[in-house]
Amino acid sequence: PAAAKAPVKKNPKVANVSVQLEMKALWDEFNQLGTEMIVTKAGRRMFPTFQVKIFGMDPMADYMLLMDFVPVDDKRYRYAFHSSSWLVAGKADPATPGRVHYHPDSPAKGAQWMKQIVSFDKLKLTNNLLDDNGHIILNSMHRYQPRFHVVYVDPRKDSEKYAEENFKTFVFEETRFTAVTAYQNHRITQLKIASNPFAKGFRDCDPEDWPRNHRPGALPLMSAFARSRNPVSSPAHQNGTEKDGAEGRRDYEREAAGGTPLHGDAAHQQLMSRPLHHHPYKYPPAAAYDHYLGAKSRPAPYPLPGIRGHTYHHHHHHHHMNAAAAAAAAAANMYSSAGAPANYDYGPR
Numbered sequence: 001p002a003a004a005k006a007p008v009k010k011n012p013k014v015a016n017v018s019v020q021l022e023m024k025a026l027w028d029e030f031n032q033l034g035t036e037m038i039v040t041k042a043g044r045r046m047f048p049t050f051q052v053k054i055f056g057m058d059p060m061a062d063y064m065l066l067m068d069f070v071p072v073d074d075k076r077y078r079y080a081f082h083s084s085s086w087l088v089a090g091k092a093d094p095a096t097p098g099r100v101h102y103h104p105d106s107p108a109k110g111a112q113w114m115k116q117i118v119s120f121d122k123l124k125l126t127n128n129l130l131d132d133n134g135h136i137i138l139n140s141m142h143r144y145q146p147r148f149h150v151v152y153v154d155p156r157k158d159s160e161k162y163a164e165e166n167f168k169t170f171v172f173e174e175t176r177f178t179a180v181t182a183y184q185n186h187r188i189t190q191l192k193i194a195s196n197p198f199a200k201g202f203r204d205c206d207p208e209d210w211p212r213n214h215r216p217g218a219l220p221l222m223s224a225f226a227r228s229r230n231p232v233s234s235p236a237h238q239n240g241t242e243k244d245g246a247e248g249r250r251d252y253e254r255e256a257a258g259g260t261p262l263h264g265d266a267a268h269q270q271l272m273s274r275p276l277h278h279h280p281y282k283y284p285p286a287a288a289y290d291h292y293l294g295a296k297s298r299p300a301p302y303p304l305p306g307i308r309g310h311t312y313h314h315h316h317h318h319h320h321m322n323a324a325a326a327a328a329a330a331a332a333n334m335y336s337s338a339g340a341p342a343n344y345d346y347g348p349r
Helices: 024-033 110-114 159-165 186-195 197-202 220-227 235-256 266-271 286-294 318-333
Strands: 018-021 036-038 051-055 062-071 075-080 085-091 124-126 143-152 167-170 177-180
Touching: 018 024, 024 186, 051 110, 062 110, 159 167, 186 197
Parallel strands: 036 177
Antiparallel strands: 018 051, 062 143, 075 085, 143 167, 143 177
């Protein structure tokens, strides 16, 4: 192909935006072990939650925030329990429908986005190719890189023309993960249980009391994290915290009730060099979570089908949404022509 297109000069409204990943120490800890994220038919939240602090927006301008997930490579993986390592198992399965997840507070003023940690705690991952809840669809046993996009909502009538210059993309490589239907690496299981406030049902004691060799990687970071503030839900919706808490617990208790097994199979149990035998997970009695399981899951908080090809309609902000959809589609398609992600330019850090 001819020389690559000159990089688009970004609109000053996004050019100066910078983003800091929250809970970076925890992401690093997971990344060193090889992060795994559960995908289920119903959709599962990520842990750690993707959270950022944003700087440099125009306080008075409107912005939409969104995320998408791109394959890290064109391979499918399997986990070899005997060597505790991931191996390439073959070519990737056909790509899943490319979707984006808008932060439900979008659009909002720069001032609002900058005044608090922005938390993508409504985002759910599914392996259901026919999902109609707007969840992010991923192939299990494939590796993904989350991307975060800031889209300036351009009030100009012909804003679609400027879609390319109205967004800025941020990629934090430490947030990469393998999508799985059950955790493969038992150290990931342990670190999730130890650091996720909603995994309480699986703990039978304070991680501080775990035998030394049973702490995930015996990492001091973990206890530091356990004591640090952990914004579970975006502060903007303090009243949502109870409901979200219930939903987070419901996800975990559904596993406890025998949904997705935490470790794949019996073979895994035998092959684990240090079985967790003296660590039986205590499940709460069924009655304790009947009222969660009884409650139907809430509908997705955003009416979003796949964005490519659709514009995103909303009962208000019609024009804005279409402009933003154009910019989002531009963001989503930015690298797709190449197909092979080997040459992603992982934008500003």
